[in-house]
Amino acid sequence: xxxxxxxxxxxxxxxxxxxxxxxxxxxxxxxxxxxxxxxxxxxxxxxxxxxxxxxxxxxxxxxxxxxxxxxxxxxxxxxxxxxxxxxxxxxxxxxxxxxxxxxxxxxxxxxxxxxxxxxxxxxxxxxxxxxxxxxxxxxxxxxxxxxxxxxxxxxxxxxxxxxxxxxx
Amino acid sequence: xxxxxxxxxxxxxxxxxxxxxxxxxxxxxxxxxxxxxxxxxxxxxxxxxxxxxxxxxxxxxxxxxxxxxxxxxxxxxxxxxxxxxxxxxxxxxxxxxxxxxxxxxxxxxxxxxxxxxxxxxxxxxxxxxxxxxxxxxxxxxxxxxxxxxxxxxxxxxxxxxxxxxxxx
DNA sequence: AGTGAAATTTATCTAAC
DNA sequence: GTTAGATAAATTTCACT
Numbered sequence: 001x002x003x004x005x006x007x008x009x010x011x012x013x014x015x016x017x018x019x020x021x022x023x024x025x026x027x028x029x030x031x032x033x034x035x036x037x038x039x040x041x042x043x044x045x046x047x048x049x050x051x052x053x054x055x056x057x058x059x060x061x062x063x064x065x066x067x068x069x070x071x072x073x074x075x076x077x078x079x080x081x082x083x084x085x086x087x088x089x090x091x092x093x094x095x096x097x098x099x100x101x102x103x104x105x106x107x108x109x110x111x112x113x114x115x116x117x118x119x120x121x122x123x124x125x126x127x128x129x130x131x132x133x134x135x136x137x138x139x140x141x142x143x144x145x146x147x148x149x150x151x152x153x154x155x156x157x158x159x160x161x162x163x164x165x166x167x168x
Numbered sequence: 169x170x171x172x173x174x175x176x177x178x179x180x181x182x183x184x185x186x187x188x189x190x191x192x193x194x195x196x197x198x199x200x201x202x203x204x205x206x207x208x209x210x211x212x213x214x215x216x217x218x219x220x221x222x223x224x225x226x227x228x229x230x231x232x233x234x235x236x237x238x239x240x241x242x243x244x245x246x247x248x249x250x251x252x253x254x255x256x257x258x259x260x261x262x263x264x265x266x267x268x269x270x271x272x273x274x275x276x277x278x279x280x281x282x283x284x285x286x287x288x289x290x291x292x293x294x295x296x297x298x299x300x301x302x303x304x305x306x307x308x309x310x311x312x313x314x315x316x317x318x319x320x321x322x323x324x325x326x327x328x329x330x331x332x333x334x335x336x
Numbered sequence: 337a338g339t340g341a342a343a344t345t346t347a348t349c350t351a352a353c
Numbered sequence: 354g355t356t357a358g359a360t361a362a363a364t365t366t367c368a369c370t
Contacts, residue, residue, distance in 0.1 A: 059230070060229070060230050067176060158239055159269060160237050
């Protein structure tokens with residue numbers, strides 16, 4: 001039986017170029033992409049459809065300025081749970097998913113168990129959040145806050161080494 | 169003199185609804201957005217133009233599956249520099265920006281100086297990267313690696329409390 | 337297989353009001 | 354803010370290699 005979870009489409013050099021471009025700007029038209037990919041606009045669209053259906057492109061989103069919508073404070077929080085048992089971990093994962101203030105949540109190896117990215121309206125707002133979310137949660141042993149001072153690079157673009165892919 | 173850096177557009181409830189939708193899917197048509205916003209498609213487009221020009225929407229990107237393009241390993245790395253002087257910090261920031269393996273890089277307060285998000289083809293590839301990037305850099309005092317085991321939530325969507333915004 | 341060209345449908349932009 | 358017409362883009366169909 002095939003493990004369909006592990007199934008990924010075959011990506012060639014042209015796909016690589018299209019993906020590299022769309023990671024930076026997904027509002028490029030098929031016409032613009034056709035120049036980048038050295039292909040006809042129609043062929044580009046067919047590939048796009050395939051890449052989206054095959055979950056190579058997993059989403060298309062607008063990036064909103066946190067400041068502009070009144071959430072200028074972003075913090076990174078590393079969280080250590082009391083005990084690393086499946087039940088407690090799963091419960092914490094669920095609470096991450098249902099808490100809108102948490103933009104990103106990773107379960108990690110190493111120093112701590114989880115790393116979260118949290119947006120807040122102010123430091124007071126963040127403090128208030130920690131009281132509600134962390135201090136009242138008996139599963140949490142400790143947490144450490146890092147306030148983001150500068151987003152040196154805040155992209156999500158994966159380096160796609162086009163030359164390492166095979167020809168179309 | 170006005171601090172234009174701090175200037176942000178005024179966002180009303182309708183903008184909030186549009187932004188909340190586009191953060192999840194920016195391929196929604198003006199027609200679909202017009203239903204969400206209870207507005208005509210043309211009015212939606214005018215707002216979109218304003219939101220993009222005013223840098224409320226700072227970008228529009230496709231999210232590519234790291235696995236699908238051969239980079240299944242993602243690590244979080246916290247970096248502490250030898251000394252926190254402006255020159256060393258700026259030099260490190262520059263190297264973050266020019267290193268494609270680093271997807272995200274934050275300058276933070278607290279435990280460490282920087283937190284990086286790095287994609288790799290394999291653990292060997294990551295180890296190789298650390299040798300090139302960290303171990304050969306005399307400005308770096310120490311770094312700690314956390315391998316991401318589960319992306320519990322890997323969105324960038326900011327919670328937009330529509331009800332707290334004023335009417336159009 | 338996958339590609340390219342023309343026709344149709346659909347969305348977006350540019351006026352009007 | 355809306356409606357209507359022009360422009361441009363995405364989809365579909367079909368012929369080609």
